[in-house]
Amino acid sequence: MNIIIIAIGNELLNGEILDTNSRFLEQELAHYGQKVHRVVLIRDDMDAIETEIKRCIGEADYLFIMGGLGPTEDDLTRYAVAKALDQELIQDLNELKEIQKKFEAYGHKMTSNNERQSFFPSAAKNLGNPIGTASGFYLLERDCNVFVLPGVPSELKLIFQDSIVPILNEQWTQSIVINKLIVKVIGVGESTLDTMIKEEIAPKHSIRWEIIAKAEGVFLKFYPIDELSKDNWKEPLQQDLERHLGHQIYGYDSDDMNEIIAKLLLKDKLKLGTIESCTGGYVSKYITDRSGSSRYYVGGMITYTNDLKNRLAHVSSKLLEQYGAVSVETAEAMARGAKKALASDITLAITGIAGPTGGTPEKPVGTVCFALLDHKNRLTLKKRIFVGDRSDVRVRSLF
Structure with a gap:
């Protein structure tokens, strides 16, 4: 055709x-x-x-x-x-x-x-x-x-x-179903995944594969070498991949990250709140792109300036002066202040340097700090340095 x-x-x-x-x-x-x-x-x-x-x-x-x-x-x-x-x-x-x-x-x-x-x-x-x-x-x-x-x-x-x-x-009287398995991975690069598949996965499974890097992670597409194979090749492969990648696999086939976030929050009856700086509302937009998000998303703050971080999220001027706006310490303070202000169960904070200006040798353009404060007040802090232009940094921060 x-x-x-x-x-x-x-x-x-x-x-x-x-x-x-x-x-x-x-x-x-x-x-x-x-x-x-x-x-x-x-x-x-x-x-x-x-x-x-x-x-x-x-x-x-x-x-x-x-x-x-x-x-x-x-x-x-x-x-x-x-x-x-x-x-x-x-x-x-x-x-x-x-x-x-x-x-x-x-x-x-x-x-x-x-x-x-x-x-x-x-x-x-x-x-x-x-x-x-x-x-x-x-x-x-x-x-x-x-x-x-x-x-x-x-x-x-x-x-x-x-x-x-x-x-x-x-x-086309009957849809032709392509026999494939799509595995969606986050937090692991293409080259690492390709090496892992070649050395650890492929020798045990009769498969061919494609690797596609996207903003929302890396998509692994697997196909049986025998095109007429039934679906019974998928489960052993899936189990093997989960042993190697664990929680870095966030979905399969048509699974959507936004949908997965929604299901997890709704399952535990939790409310999410956000506070953003360098992303300027990207996270809020992404979450609210899904209809019905008000059931689990209370809303967010965009505290782009230090003054607003101080006034809305009560991030102290002393902390900002000591660590700077782009630091895990500031991200933590933003998350704690926003959680209280928004009355959310889980709060995500993002602060960074999207560029092209504003970078320093210690904190280059692309530096982004994250803080996640959950419903049990457990804190997760991350710092990443993303490569790309302003738009790339903001989109990569989202995922």
């Missing part, structure tokens, strides 16, 4: 935004056991888009085209698709009414250029758009299934789930 993705937009090639849509499609298609053959990024250029569409239709069984369905002059995708397939653009009057209704609901006046979003190639099936005005569409051209989608990630995801998944389910 040959699957190709075309992502269209100058902003993708200028480095203004990341192409997260291709990643989403790759992950969704993997549920069917399908792999994307290639991803092509193209500027907003009519000839280039048309040429690439013609080339890909000649190669692909499934072609996903994303972006360029907006109302402006540089939104060329619907015109390029029609030209590449030698089809006329036909206005869908029902679609025009839907667009008008959405503008009325938004309390905005529809401008004339939005009308172009109601035109589709003559053989296209309208896939709709539950939340936006750029509806996707579907065509079958020379045995190639062509899906054309808007570039806004939230809109693309909804159209994929609501309109494309039913088509794929009908064509």
Whole structure:
């Protein structure tokens, strides 16, 4: 099965935004056991888009085209698709009414250029758009299934789930389950894990593996060498890995760290509170990204300045002067002060130097100190030095 993705937009090639849509499609298609053959990024250029569409239709069984369905002059995708397939653009009057209704609901006046979003190639099936005005569409051209989608990630995801998944389910009558085990590890580097697997794990198991480093840890993907093996290879491997890695394994397969945190807190009926400095609210945002987090998360403080650390968390000026804002001593004082102020059972404190300025030889950029005070007043202190830019340091502090 040959699957190709075309992502269209100058902003993708200028480095203004990341192409997260291709990643989403790759992950969704993997549920069917399908792999994307290639991803092509193209500027907003009519000839280039048309040429690439013609080339890909000649190669692909499934072609996903994303972006360029907006109302402006540089939104060329619907015109390029029609030209590449030698089809006329036909206005869908029902679609025009839907667009008008959405503008009325938004309390905005529809401008004339939005009308172009109601035109589709003559053989296209309208896939709709539950939340936006750029509806996707579907065509079958020379045995190639062509899906054309808007570039806004939230809109693309909804159209994929609501309109494309039913088509794929009908064509791919049975999902192909990839026989694999994903092990999620934190606190151990890629090279250490790779060496451990080669020397301690692989000799006892008929497996191949991949190692992927992510912000939330290192993901180990294991596959049986015999693709037709049943799942009975997983349990012995899992037990062996747990003997070597213990609590540094935080999950398997679809396990999500945020979900795991929630389950642990809810199980013991504990409330979490946070106090942050260098992360500026990253931890609070991450926790509250999960719906229902108010059941176990009381809230947090962002004490970015020493003055606020003193006034809100009662970190003494003497301690700050003696040890500095970035120290395990200050992190501990922040945790104790925040626990009292927030009335939380467990409190996490983070203070550090995200950079690019502020570092010293003793405390270089990337130095981050953590304090965790639990419901039994047991204290855990950590100090780490992360490598990377400001964003890297803040994200790595989160995990």
